[in-house]
Amino acid sequence: MALTIQSAQNIFSNTQVPSPIPATIALFDQLSVDDQLAYLWYAYTEMGKTITPAAPGAARLQLAESLLTQIKKMPQEEQTQVMRDLANRADAPISRSYGFFSVNTKLAFWYELGELMKQGVVTPIPSGYQMSPGVQVVLEATKKLDPGQQITVLRNTVVNMGFDTSDLGPSSYPKAVEEPAFARTAPSISSVKIDGVTEPAVLSYIEAMNADNFDKAISLFTPEGALQPPFQKPIVGHKAIAKYMREEAQGLNMMPKQGICEDQPDGSKQLKITGVVQTPWFGVTVGMNIAWRFLINPEGKIFFVAIDMLASPEELLNLRRV
Ligand code: 45D
Numbered sequence: 001m002a003l004t005i006q007s008a009q010n011i012f013s014n015t016q017v018p019s020p021i022p023a024t025i026a027l028f029d030q031l032s033v034d035d036q037l038a039y040l041w042y043a044y045t046e047m048g049k050t051i052t053p054a055a056p057g058a059a060r061l062q063l064a065e066s067l068l069t070q071i072k073k074m075p076q077e078e079q080t081q082v083m084r085d086l087a088n089r090a091d092a093p094i095s096r097s098y099g100f101f102s103v104n105t106k107l108a109f110w111y112e113l114g115e116l117m118k119q120g121v122v123t124p125i126p127s128g129y130q131m132s133p134g135v136q137v138v139l140e141a142t143k144k145l146d147p148g149q150q151i152t153v154l155r156n157t158v159v160n161m162g163f164d165t166s167d168l169g170p171s172s173y174p175k176a177v178e179e180p181a182f183a184r185t186a187p188s189i190s191s192v193k194i195d196g197v198t199e200p201a202v203l204s205y206i207e208a209m210n211a212d213n214f215d216k217a218i219s220l221f222t223p224e225g226a227l228q229p230p231f232q233k234p235i236v237g238h239k240a241i242a243k244y245m246r247e248e249a250q251g252l253n254m255m256p257k258q259g260i261c262e263d264q265p266d267g268s269k270q271l272k273i274t275g276v277v278q279t280p281w282f283g284v285t286v287g288m289n290i291a292w293r294f295l296i297n298p299e300g301k302i303f304f305v306a307i308d309m310l311a312s313p314e315e316l317l318n319l320r321r322v
C-alpha cells in the first residue's frame with residue numbers, strides 16, 4: 001500500500017498529549033486589538049525578567065531598519081496606529097511591508113521596537129488605555145506555560161502580525177533579500193546517540209540539521225516527502241522543505257534523547273523520538289521539549305516527519321502506545 005501524508009500525520013497519535021499552546025493563543029485571539037498589544041507588552045516584559053532574546057545582529061536589523069526609522073519619527077498616536085494595524089493585519093503601508101518579512105526579520109523588528117519602548121522612544125501602550133479583565137486571564141494562562149512554550153506563543157503572535165501577503169501575486173513581491181546566518185552557540189555534536197534508535201536516516205537527519213547542512217538533510221527525504229512543523233500543515237517536497245529550513249531552522253541545536261522504532265509489515269518504520277531543541281534566539285537558556293514522529297519508507301528514506309511541542313516534560317518519556 002502506498003504511503004500517504006494523511007495517514008503519516010496520525011502515527012503515534014494515541015501517545016500525544018494536547019499542548020496548552022493553542023488554547024492560550026485562542027484566548028489571545030479573542031482579545032480586542034488594544035488588549036492584545038497590552039497583553040504582549042506585559043507578557044514580554046514579564047518574561048524578560050528571567051529570559052531575554054539575544055540581540056539580533058546589525059545585518060538582520062538592517063532588513064527592518066527603514067520601517068523602524070519611520071516609526072521613530074512618528075508622533076505617539078501614529079506609532080500606536082502602526083501597532084494596531086500590525087495586530088489587525090491591516091492593509092496599511094507598514095503592515096504590508098512587515099507582511100513580506102521572514103519570521104526572523106519580524107522577530108528582529110519587534111526586538112528593536114521593544115528596546116525603543118524601554119528607552120521611551122516608542123510608546124508601548126495606547127494612551128488612555130484601560131485594561132479589560134480578559135488580559136489578566138491570558139496572562140495567567142501564559143504564566144503556567146514553561147519558557148519554551150511561552151516563547152512559542154510570542155513567536156506565533158509575531159509571525160501572524162502584519163498584512164497577509166500570501167494571496168498577493170508574485171509581481172507584488174519585493175526583491176528577495178539575503179538573510180544573514182545565525183552564529184551557532186554550541187558546536188554541533190558529530191555523532192548523535194539516541195536511546196532506542198539506530199535508524200540511519202534519523203541519525204543523519206539530526207547530524208545534518210545540527211550543522212545547518214540543509215542540502216544533506218533534504219537528500220534524506222523521498223521526493224514527495226513532507227515535514228510538518230509544530231501547529232502547521234505539512235510542507236511537501238524537497239524545494240519547499242529546503243526553503244522552509246533555510247528561513248526557519250538555522251542555528252537550531254537539536255538534542256534528541258530517546259525514542260522507539262516500530263517495524264511495519266510493509267517494510268516501513270515508524271519512530272517517535274523525544275528531546276530538547278534550543279533556538280539561536282535564546283541559546284542554552286531555553287530548552288523546548290519536543291517530539292519528532294518519523295515515517296521511514298522501506299528504502300530507508302524519510303517520507304514524513306512531524307515536529308510536535310510537548311505538553312510537559314513528563315511527556316518526554318511518554319513513548320509507548322497505550
Ligand atoms: O511591545 O527538526 C511583542 C523545525 C509585542 C525544523 C514585542 C524544528 C508587544 C525541523 C511582539 C510581544 C524548525 C520545525 C514587543 C525541528 C511588544 C526540526 C516583542 C523545530 C516589544 C526540530 C517581542 C524548531 C519579541 C523549533 C521581541 C521548535 C519576541 C523552534 C521575541 C522554535 C520572541 C523556535 C522570540 C522558537 C521567540 C523561537 C525571539 C519558539 C523565538 C522563539
